[in-house]
Amino acid sequence: MLIKTDQQGFNHPVPSEITSQGVYENRRSLMKLMASGVAGAALASWASREAHAQAISSTARPGKLAALPGVKSPVAGALTMDKVTDYKDASTYNNFYEFGTDKTDPAQNAHTLKTSPWSVEIEGLVKKPGKYTLEDLLKLSAQEERIYRMRCVEGWSMVIPWVGYSLSELIKKVEPTSAAKYVEFVTLADPKTMPFVGSRVLDWPYVEGLRMDEAMNPLTLLTFGMYGEVLPNQNGAPVRLVVPWKYGFKNAKSLVKIRFTDKQPATAWNKAAASEYGFYSNVNPNVDHPRWSQATERRIGEDGLFAKKRKTLMFNGYEAQVGQLYTGMDLKKFI
């Protein structure tokens, strides 16, 4: 039985206070103004833009969720000048099959997810295994804001300002042994709070995986927030993965376990349909899905009647940052 709720119903660890989402939106308008020359300060530093945005934010509406602002990320590729997707679209058009298979199901149903207390078990081939609470993880490194293009295997895309830090920060801290070649990500599968975990659509829990060098790439983000606030439940609260050069399903939500292993993990979608969803799942416009082309994409929010589809970019536009990870690999074979 699915009960509809509003945004207030989401349960988060920190009380809601500040309107970071408003700050965020105001900053975008300011940047747009600057780009068009109206503000006449094209060389202003990020810091002064931030200060300016903060100053005008007092008129913005209050945020729904607790603030989680991040400093501008120094990681190459962490910013795109593409127009950011509306928060409303990013938080109501979701894939989170534990809460239903329709795009609108997670926003309606995920209020039952209990995100506090929360911990992530670190295990396997690692020198410092153990249970890390959400608070431990939040403290581990400074929160950065990264505006990433996201491309779903289904042919749509969004641009989302995520908040978190490079997964490599956590990995360095827990010290994997030299035998660790892959990282497996296991997500919550709680039939009491996740109404579709009993369904047969996938073999639960939802599991994803990365090769160690992919997990260590600075672009791979351990993510706690978006749009300057903590993650809404439907986007994978309280902690998820974001790997922007791969199809969206690699971005495991609501993580409970990170396991270091010497074998390639069996991932949920690969187990469900190996010919359609490979382990690597790098965004690649030259390799079609068996049932559709991957050459173009529909940007959510630009889908008017006459909106043109966009060309999908190799590695989702992050080739300069990650192309070298796949040197010598046949990307038609290693899908």
Ligand code: MTE
């Ligand atoms: N994680 C879990 N646990 N369950 C899921 O069903 N769906 C994946 C991924 N992570 C999924 C998941 C898919 S198919 C996509 S496209 C992205 O989450 C969507 O993330 P978003 O809703 O934040 O855009």
